[in-house]
Amino acid sequence: MSRSLQFFTPSRAPYFTLHKLPSTSYTRFPVINFPSKKHYITITKSLSSDLDAASSQVLDSGNGQTGVSGVLSADNVVAVQSHAPSESGAAAGIEVDAVTEAELKENGFRSTRRTKLICTIGPATCGFEQLEALAVGGMNVARINMCHGTREWHQMVIERVRRLNEEKGFAVAIMMDTEGSEIHMGDLGGAASVKAEDGEIWTFSVRAFGTPRPERTINVNYDGFAEDVKVGDDLLVDGGMVRFEVIEKIGPDVKCRCTDPGLLLPRANLTFWRDGSLVRERNAMLPTISSKWSDPDSFNPSNGVLDLIFAIYSVGSRDFETFVDWLDIDFGIAEGVDFIAISFVKSAEVIKHLKSYIAARSRGSDIAVIAKIESIDSLKNLEEIIQASDGAMVARGDLGAQIPLEQVPSAQQKIVQLCRQLNKPVIVASQLLESMIEYPTPTRAEVADVSEAVRQRADALMLSGESAMGQYPDKALAVLRSVSVRIEKWWREEKRHEAMVLPDVGTSFADSISEEICNSAAKMANNLEVDALFVYTKTGHMASLLSRCRPDCPIFAFTTTTSVRRRLNLQWGLIPFRLGFSDDMESNLNKTFSLLKARGMIKSGDLVIAVSDMLQSIQTHLCIELAVSFAIYSALINVRMKMTATGKQRSLAQPILRSQFHSTK
Numbered sequence: 001m002s003r004s005l006q007f008f009t010p011s012r013a014p015y016f017t018l019h020k021l022p023s024t025s026y027t028r029f030p031v032i033n034f035p036s037k038k039h040y041i042t043i044t045k046s047l048s049s050d051l052d053a054a055s056s057q058v059l060d061s062g063n064g065q066t067g068v069s070g071v072l073s074a075d076n077v078v079a080v081q082s083h084a085p086s087e088s089g090a091a092a093g094i095e096v097d098a099v100t101e102a103e104l105k106e107n108g109f110r111s112t113r114r115t116k117l118i119c120t121i122g123p124a125t126c127g128f129e130q131l132e133a134l135a136v137g138g139m140n141v142a143r144i145n146m147c148h149g150t151r152e153w154h155q156m157v158i159e160r161v162r163r164l165n166e167e168k169g170f171a172v173a174i175m176m177d178t179e180g181s182e183i184h185m186g187d188l189g190g191a192a193s194v195k196a197e198d199g200e201i202w203t204f205s206v207r208a209f210g211t212p213r214p215e216r217t218i219n220v221n222y223d224g225f226a227e228d229v230k231v232g233d234d235l236l237v238d239g240g241m242v243r244f245e246v247i248e249k250i251g252p253d254v255k256c257r258c259t260d261p262g263l264l265l266p267r268a269n270l271t272f273w274r275d276g277s278l279v280r281e282r283n284a285m286l287p288t289i290s291s292k293w294s295d296p297d298s299f300n301p302s303n304g305v306l307d308l309i310f311a312i313y314s315v316g317s318r319d320f321e322t323f324v325d326w327l328d329i330d331f332g333i334a335e336g337v338d339f340i341a342i343s344f345v346k347s348a349e350v351i352k353h354l355k356s357y358i359a360a361r362s363r364g365s366d367i368a369v370i371a372k373i374e375s376i377d378s379l380k381n382l383e384e385i386i387q388a389s390d391g392a393m394v395a396r397g398d399l400g401a402q403i404p405l406e407q408v409p410s411a412q413q414k415i416v417q418l419c420r421q422l423n424k425p426v427i428v429a430s431q432l433l434e435s436m437i438e439y440p441t442p443t444r445a446e447v448a449d450v451s452e453a454v455r456q457r458a459d460a461l462m463l464s465g466e467s468a469m470g471q472y473p474d475k476a477l478a479v480l481r482s483v484s485v486r487i488e489k490w491w492r493e494e495k496r497h498e499a500m501v502l503p504d505v506g507t508s509f510a511d512s513i514s515e516e517i518c519n520s521a522a523k524m525a526n527n528l529e530v531d532a533l534f535v536y537t538k539t540g541h542m543a544s545l546l547s548r549c550r551p552d553c554p555i556f557a558f559t560t561t562t563s564v565r566r567r568l569n570l571q572w573g574l575i576p577f578r579l580g581f582s583d584d585m586e587s588n589l590n591k592t593f594s595l596l597k598a599r600g601m602i603k604s605g606d607l608v609i610a611v612s613d614m615l616q617s618i619q620t621h622l623c624i625e626l627a628v629s630f631a632i633y634s635a636l637i638n639v640r641m642k643m644t645a646t647g648k649q650r651s652l653a654q655p656i657l658r659s660q661f662h663s664t665k
Helices: 098-107 128-137 151-168 281-285 305-314 317-335 348-361 376-380 382-388 396-400 405-421 444-455 473-493 509-528 541-549 562-568 585-598 618-645
Strands: 004-008 014-019 039-046 057-060 066-073 094-096 116-120 141-145 173-177 194-196 201-205 217-219 234-237 242-250 253-260 262-264 270-274 339-342 368-373 391-395 426-429 460-463 532-536 555-559 574-579 608-612 658-663
Touching: 094 098, 094 585, 116 473, 128 151, 128 473, 141 151, 151 173, 151 317, 173 317, 173 562, 201 242, 234 253, 242 262, 317 348, 339 348, 348 368, 348 382, 368 376, 368 382, 376 382, 382 405, 391 396, 391 405, 396 405, 396 426, 405 426, 405 444, 444 460, 444 473, 460 473, 509 532, 509 541, 509 608, 532 541, 532 585, 541 555, 541 574, 541 608, 555 562, 562 574, 574 585
Parallel strands: 039 066, 116 141, 116 460, 141 173, 173 339, 201 217, 339 368, 368 391, 391 426, 426 460, 532 555, 532 608, 555 574
Antiparallel strands: 004 014, 004 658, 039 658, 057 066, 094 574, 194 262, 201 253, 234 242, 234 270, 242 253
């Protein structure tokens, strides 16, 4: 096989030639045996004053089919490896988040925040105006926690978020968090919170109380609670936010003395420790969603009231929480939420069962399943759980109640890194700005904690009580936003590119091709200091591969469906757009440039790199794509090196260059 890179002036006379580069230049690419055909790959750089009239070469793949087009424009630099059929035809316009559009117009590409923000919706933020304020403040995902509120209340919140998206131009996704099978408190008799003071005696009971309930009495959802705890055990509420010592057991009642005062919240989880270690034998016996109702045929709420009555009387007390989870999951499927977060996942089987259930209940559903890592069992089976899921959440509150506190930071970093290696979005959650539930400013330690999560390049940060029932939800969100933007800017200014080696995640040859193209595009974006990466995707897969690389520039992800656009709003660095595609990639590019330029989101002189995962025939174009990846990367890096060596800067007045890559076997 022989390779050469040839550059021509507009008159097509030879300008200069770069011969085959040393093999070490290709250490990031697999060795590929190309078929015994000639492939002519052309990259065109043209100077155009009119984006709609920008010209490019449409390539012949060697077998008579249209293959790949590449455009390098002085107004817009593009390297495209795709040609795709239309799903819904060209749309008259383009849909983008209103806040993102305003930021791009005002401050340009580099100002955009890469880390995504999730807000838990509660009594403090469930109104339409409050939801709009959060969206304007940067909320990308709205989380509803099924531990609190009724399904009717959650349905109201979902409807308001969707109305917000439709009327105000946002793309806020919805995440439903299941209750899980952990031991937790009751609803505190309707109170939003109760303060437990040092030395007070409280009663934890499995009995049902009338109204009003006795003072300082809390219901527990687990019937075996009084039998399992022992006098002298430490009872931790909400991951240790409040601590009690068991001093007496009287039948179904457990009397405890408060040793660490704090705020008790409705349905907070409970764990108990004995002799400095978590008592996990009983916790391990609690069921997960896969234990009884994972088979869609074993229970179907749509079959009617008789099934429901039978289920209530046939399940044990510990299984009832699992049964409720399945009702919640059915609710989420019916409402079409974008993500379902599963609590206390113990193994990959839980995720697999749930995905099968969703597929059986809703054909064609693209609901993503997020695994919450919050137990010792989750850590033991971490890689298989993340591999089976569509993303993970580092639930540090509950996790910190099951492992020593000093191990939480290292566990967080391990989970974040593993998710990125496996190309799964990861959320850092719990107690990020806990003090802002009551106070308008965070502690300096909390700001440092948020900064560390951003520095680890987590996809998203999540507010819990701060936004659900805190006094300053908007200010808490503003702190997350400002800290994220500042740390990301510092990272870019210091050129702190990670040394992390990303392992191959492709399970097929086609996936490996896409992965290498995205790796190359991200490297080019950093080396050439381009303004943005464009990715045209129907499923979101190639956009996620670009996000995994964490390039310096933002990633504009264009997709045809609203649901994919919302789902992409969880992933690092992605700015999701909805755009109707035609069957002509060149037309798609020209239309994109025209629409973005007309709305003031790009301007002449901006440099972008574009990739796509929409191919008419992946078998036909695999080698073409890889060849383009070789050619573009080699050509542009060498041009960059020559420009740097001669001290030349990027200029709009540079002459038209045409590069040709020939692959012959």
